[in-house]
Amino acid sequence: MPARAVAPTPLTDTLCLSESLGLVPDPRGCRGRRYPLSALVPAAAASVLAGARSLTATTEWISDASVWACRALGFPVDLLTR
Numbered sequence: 001m002p003a004r005a006v007a008p009t010p011l012t013d014t015l016c017l018s019e020s021l022g023l024v025p026d027p028r029g030c031r032g033r034r035y036p037l038s039a040l041v042p043a044a045a046a047s048v049l050a051g052a053r054s055l056t057a058t059t060e061w062i063s064d065a066s067v068w069a070c071r072a073l074g075f076p077v078d079l080l081t082r
Helices: 010-021 037-049 055-064 067-073
Strands: none
Touching: 010 037, 037 055, 037 067
């Protein structure tokens, strides 16, 4: 019997991305940069893997993510705002 393919898990599949993205230069200017690029891209990828199909859905997925998921993705987490 062939092995079943496991469905992608959004967070674990994108954590490997953050390590590699830490080496990519950030093209954004210093002004207005709140979050590191190495956190934004894996979070966007995780949200798409979870079913997000728009920028609004992606931002909602990120804002609804748990504290541990945000930390794992590389976001600075302020516990006072959660």
